[in-house]
Amino acid sequence: MPGSDAVKRTTLRSQIADALRDEVIAGRLPAGRQFTVKEIAESYGVSATPVREALLDLCAQGLLDVELHKGYRVREFSYADFLDMVEARTLIVEGVFRRSAQRALQAATPEALASVRRRAEEAGRAAVAGDLDILIGYDLRFWRELAGLVGNPYISDFLDRVRIQSWAFTVPLLRRLGDLRGRLWHGHAELVEAVACRDGDRAQQLVAAYNDHALDLIRSLATGFDRSPIE
Known part of the structure; x- marks a missing residue:
């Protein structure tokens, strides 16, 4: 052929x-x-x-x-790079939940939402179990599909790029903890339900809590100070 x-x-x-x-x-x-x-x-x-x-x-x-x-x-990323990554991905996700994106989310098919829910459930289970290798794959798919609900491939691709770089920086730090059970954010399913209910305010609150969690944990590891497990 x-x-x-x-x-x-x-x-x-x-x-x-x-x-x-x-x-x-x-x-x-x-x-x-x-x-x-x-x-x-x-x-x-x-x-x-x-x-x-x-x-x-x-x-x-x-x-x-x-x-x-x-x-x-x-490439070697610095902690300053990570802070910039978090800022960048926050701006992208906030854009997903703005009014214009909400109109696009209303057109999301039940099949698309069901797929995001499956990714969320798997990512959440892996996070609770502290299984970093499994979490990474499902987490990347989760955010890629969540951003894809707005129907703009540029948003999904750019968020994916930033999240890949974020993982590349954070994984070596997270592995220092050994047992990651109870240490990783696992609010994927709750975020999906906020999106499914068109509750943009709740979705942004969850994303803000996620970013605070990530910054607190990685800051402690990057500076050599490990705090007690996250509840």
Whole structure:
């Protein structure tokens, strides 16, 4: 079939990009880690072309930096970067719950809301259990689909990018705690119900509480001071 090779390469590129993104977020490719296209290609047993394209995709997502004549390096985010990320994602989510977005939410299908609810339930269970690896995947899907309810792909894509970077910074800090049960925000389901009821004020209150929780916990870890578990 004409173009089938290009389709296969594009699919492989996406698979490699997704796999490497997960490695970075999970901290298995830690901040500052250097590598080359050849190293990744040999690791995955594929040619250099889809790997190079996948790495450029991750550069565009802000997870990698290109180092001239050296290859690539996993970007190192600072606590100041994290504060900016929280501010950025807050502005995006607040936009989702403004009046213009509320009109779009009224057009959300029952199927779309049901899907977001499933993501919320899974994310909430993983958060309560302290299962960080499972939480990350469901949490990213949850926010991507929640933002997608307004029907603007630019909002969903930009929020996804910021949240991916937020996880890349926070995961190494969170792993220091060891047992994460009772420490992670798990209000996903409550937020979905506020959205389903078109209660923008309640939704914004929940997002504000979530941000306060995240800032308090990460601030304590970034400064080396760990507080007691969150109720």
